Amino acid sequence: xxxxxxxxxxxxxxxxxxxxxxxxxxxxxxxxxxxxxxxxxxxxxxxxxxxxxxxxxxxxxxxxxxxxxxxxxxxxxxxxxxxxxxxxxxx
Numbered sequence: 690x691x692x693x694x695x696x697x698x699x700x701x702x703x704x705x706x707x708x709x710x711x712x713x714x715x716x717x718x719x720x721x722x723x724x725x726x727x728x729x730x731x732x733x734x735x736x737x738x739x740x741x742x743x744x745x746x747x748x749x750x751x752x753x754x755x756x757x758x759x760x761x762x763x764x765x766x767x768x769x770x771x772x773x774x775x776x777x778x779x780x
């Protein structure tokens with residue numbers, strides 16, 4: 690199963706800091722898109738792309754400057770599938 694895991698302590702990130710996440714079990718050397726959205730909403734506050742390493746894994750970070758609240762990070766490859774993890778932005 691594909692995995693994405695938020696690495697910040699207690700899955701919390703302060704506004705303006707970096708959200709760090711890892712991926713695992715994706716196909717090797719594959720381009721993946723990520724989306725950050727408010728939890729249980731369909732809006733997107735952040736989009737980007739990453740590439741899995743030769744083991745289908747990797748560690749990445751993105752800076753967040755959004756309002757405090759609950760969010761969901763989803764990493765996907767439209768051919769293979771997706772994984773998600775929830776986190777909180779704090780002021």
